Amino acid sequence: MKALDELTFDNRFARxxxxxxxHVLPEPLDEPRLVVVSNAAMALLDLDPxxxxxxxxxxxxxxxxxxxxxxxxxxxxxxxxxxxxSPQLGDGRGLLLGEVYNEAGEHWDLHLKGAGLTPYSxxxxxxxVLRSSIREFLACEALHALGIPxxxxxxVIGSDTPVWREKQERGAMVLRLAHSHVRFGHFEYxxxxxxxxxxxxxxxxxxxxxxxxxxxxxxxxxxxxxxxxERNAEMIAKWQAYGxxxxxxxxxxxxxxxxxxxxxxxxxxxxxxxHFICNHSDHEGRYSFSNQVPIGQWNLSALAQALTPFISVxxxxxxxxxxxxxxxAHYLDLMRRRLGxxxxxxxxxxxxxxxxxxxxxxxxxxxxxxxxLGDESAALAVTRLRDDFVDLAGFDAWxxxxxxxxxxxxxxxxxxxxxxxxxxxxxxxxxxxxxxxxIAAAESGDYSEVRRLHxxxxxxxxxxxxxxxxxxxxxxxxxxxxxxxxx
Numbered sequence: 452m453k454a455l456d457e458l459t460f461d462n463r464f465a466r467x468x469x470x471x472x473x474h475v476l477p478e479p480l481d482e483p484r485l486v487v488v489s490n491a492a493m494a495l496l497d498l499d500p501x502x503x504x505x506x507x508x509x510x511x512x513x514x515x516x517x518x519x520x521x522x523x524x525x526x527x528x529x530x531x532x533x534x535x536x537s538p539q540l541g542d543g544r545g546l547l548l549g550e551v552y553n554e555a556g557e558h559w560d561l562h563l564k565g566a567g568l569t570p571y572s573x574x575x576x577x578x579x580v581l582r583s584s585i586r587e588f589l590a591c592e593a594l595h596a597l598g599i600p601x602x603x604x605x606x607v608i609g610s611d612t613p614v615w616r617e618k619q620e621r622g623a624m625v626l627r628l629a630h631s632h633v634r635f636g637h638f639e640y641x642x643x644x645x646x647x648x649x650x651x652x653x654x655x656x657x658x659x660x661x662x663x664x665x666x667x668x669x670x671x672x673x674x675x676x677x678x679x680x681e682r683n684a685e686m687i688a689k690w691q692a693y694g695x696x697x698x699x700x701x702x703x704x705x706x707x708x709x710x711x712x713x714x715x716x717x718x719x720x721x722x723x724x725x726h727f728i729c730n731h732s733d734h735e736g737r738y739s740f741s742n743q744v745p746i747g748q749w750n751l752s753a754l755a756q757a758l759t760p761f762i763s764v765x766x767x768x769x770x771x772x773x774x775x776x777x778x779x780a781h782y783l784d785l786m787r788r789r790l791g792x793x794x795x796x797x798x799x800x801x802x803x804x805x806x807x808x809x810x811x812x813x814x815x816x817x818x819x820x821x822x823x824l825g826d827e828s829a830a831l832a833v834t835r836l837r838d839d840f841v842d843l844a845g846f847d848a849w850x851x852x853x854x855x856x857x858x859x860x861x862x863x864x865x866x867x868x869x870x871x872x873x874x875x876x877x878x879x880x881x882x883x884x885x886x887x888x889x890i891a892a893a894e895s896g897d898y899s900e901v902r903r904l905h906x907x908x909x910x911x912x913x914x915x916x917x918x919x920x921x922x923x924x925x926x927x928x929x930x931x932x933x934x935x936x937x938x
Contacts, residue, residue, distance in 0.1 A: 452498065453498055453499065454499060455498065455502050455505070455507060455508065455511060458498075458518065458520075458551045459552055460520035460549045460551055461551075461558065462520075462521075462522045462549045462550050463550055463656070463660060464524070464560075464631075464633075465549070465550075467653070470646070470649045471649065471653070472524035472525055472527060472542075473525045473570050473571075474522070474524055475524070475525045475567075475568075476517070477523060477548075477563060477624075478514055478577065479513060479515045480608065480610035480611075480623070480624060481610050481612045482610055483514070484509055484513075484609050484610070485503060485508060485509050485606060485607075486581070486584075486585065486606070486608065486609045486893060486898050486901060487588060487606065487607050487898060487902050487905055488500075488503040488605065488606040489588070489592050489603070489604055489606065489909075491595075491603075491909065492603045492606075492628055493605065495553060495557070495603065495628060496551055496605075497553045512624060512626045513610060514566055514567065514624065517548070518548075518549070520549065521548045522549050523563075523566075525541060525542040525545070525546055525569035525571055526542045526633075527540075527541040527640060528541055528637040528640045529639045530702040530703025531702040532702075533701065533733075536639075536643070538640075539571070540571060540636060540703050541569070542571055543571045544564060544575060544576075544578060545566060546562070546569070547632060548563055559629070560630070560632050561605075561626060561628065562627040563624055563625075563626055563627075564587070564624060564625045564626075564627060565577075565622060565623055576614065578612070579614075579622065579623055579624065580616060580620040580621065580623060581609055581620060581622070581623040581893060582894070584625040585623075585889060585901055586886055586890070587627070587714040588905070589604075589881055589886055589889070589905060589908065590604075590711075590717055591603050591604035592604055592905060593880070593881040593908040593909075593911070594695070594711055596909050596910065596911050597689075597911055598689065599686065599690065599695065600686045600708075600711060601710055602629040602706075603629070604625055605626040605627070606625070607625050608624045608626075609621060610622050610624075620894075629708070629710060630708060631657070631706070631708055633656075633707040634704070634705055634706060635703070635705040635707065635753060636701075636702050636705075637653060638650070638653065638654070638758060639753065642759075642760070643757075647760065651760075651761075654758075654761055657707055662674070662675040662678055665678060673762050673766050673767075676754075676755065676758060676770050679707065679754070680751055680771065680774050680777070682709025682710075683705070684747070684773075684774050684778040684781060685709070685777070686711060687743055687744060687747045687778060688778050688782035690711075690743055691740075691743065691744065692785040693818075694720035694723070695711075695720075696717060696718050696719070696720070696728075696729040696738075696739075696740050696743070697714075697717055697738065697743065698715055698718070698729045698733070698738055699713070699715045699716065699733075700747070702750050702753050705750050705754075715730070715934075716731065717729060718934060719883075720740065720818075721816060721882060721924070721925050722814040722815060723810035723815055723816075725740055725807065725811055726739055726740065726741055727739060727740040730934065744775075744778060747774070748771065751771060755767040755770070779800075783795075783799060785875070786803045787799055788871075789821050789872070789876055790821075790856075791825060791868055792856065792857070793861065794860050794861065796856065799856075802852060802856060805849050805852075806849055809845055809846055809849060810840075812841055813839060813841040814841075815840065816839075816924050818876075818880050819924065820836060821872075822873070822876045822877065823835065825869055825871075826869060827865060827869070829858075833846075833853060833854065837850070873912055874912055876912070877912050878911065878912065878913075878914055878922045879907050879908055879915075879921050879922055880908075880911065881904075881908055882929065883925075884928070884929025885925075886904070887929070888900060889901040889904045904921070
């Protein structure tokens with residue numbers, strides 16, 4: 452394991468030059484202190500977990516110190532925000548400190564969010580607050596534990612720095628890790644500003660560093676775009692299967708690697724509601740839960756437009772046509788597993804759709820239904836779950852179809868069924884009210900709840916002794932929390 456001063460930097464994006472990013476130093480936080488750290492993320496950098504307890508750790512990730520090899524840069528990009536094009540955005544409060552490679556040869560961006568003013572801060576102050584930093588940290592690590600592609604989070608550093616939002620709050624920084632922070636909006640920026648040389652340089656950078664296998668194909672850029680389409684289809688299928696709502700699917704928040712990042716007003720479904728809107732600012736429901744699938748395609752179309760200098764329009768359209776079939780295949784495969792099925796039948800999609808329709812009209816807890824469905828035999832499970840539904844006749848009809856489908860799927864013991872289903876159906880998810888409880892404690896100086904919640908969410912499929920309170924349906928107030936983009 453390495454000490455903090457033993458990290459090895461290779462700042463590949465910074466070497467692209469000033470057309471792609473601007474050199475900016477972090478603005479230090481007052482009295483920086485560790486709120487929470489992910490040992491699993493520390494391991495990605497080969498860091499000794501004990502390093503997090505040293506004063507220099509908070510100083511490095513609180514903006515007071517910097518590695519000699521680090522080259523902090525604010526990246527420039529543009530993007531479509533709620534459907535309208537914004538010609539210049541960029542890292543308004545984040546800095547790419549540099550790229551570190553570990554002993555396995557993996558490169559990881561160190562991206563510090565809340566690091567202060569940059570040339571792209573627009574009307575903002577460049578800061579992040581404690582609540583949003585905690586939410587992003589928990590989301591990154593929780594999604595990863597569920598098997599959903601995501602950026603990672605190393606730590607949150609709190610402070611005494613005052614920051615004004617709707618009220619005065621305290622500033623914080625979260626250190627994010629990803630193999631790249633290049634977004635769809637990077638390509639849009641160079642396309643719409645008509646900078647063909649830099650546009651080509653960016654495309655070559657992404658292709659060679661992040662999709663090297665595509666360089667062996669007859670049309671490397673087309674192969675890369677197809678891979679981006681598939682990765683996004685799979686990521687969004689997992690969002691939908693596990694009830695995750697991103698909330699702000701602007702093209703500047705879409706990763707070129709097909710991972711979830713830039714967490715704002717996200718939420719997991721409590722009661723199943725296909726029309727759920729998690730963003731208080733999304734007045735028209737553009738980014739509602741059910742809209743995430745078509746918006747994913749819309750965003751890929753925006754990226755395709757920005758790639759027309761490198762790929763023919765017909766080829767781009769053909770590749771885009773793969774998105775929905777790929778999404779449906781990934782989604783149905785995961786939903787079959789969530790239902791405990793190991794084989795495929797033609798009517799499985801209908802079986803899933805009928806269940807979700809019944810859930811929609813009954814206020815059924817999405818996560819706990821699937822978990823309890825695997826607690827015992829199909830016949831006993833549906834009998835116990837029946838009372839959660841309003842339309843009892845409709846549920847009874849579905850239950851008969853489901854029991855028959857399970858019987859056709861093949862024989863297995865009750866223990867085998869439970870093990871198989873519990874391996875894909877989490878007991879613990881990052882419910883908004885759990886995050887809010889942890890944030891409220893942290894804002895009063897008690898970080899124990901944030902750390903405990905992080906530990907619970909790191910093993911979402913395993914029943915953990917003494918942690919029953921994290922597997923309960925939320926109280927009524929917890930279902931109606933309003934989350935905005937303000938952070």
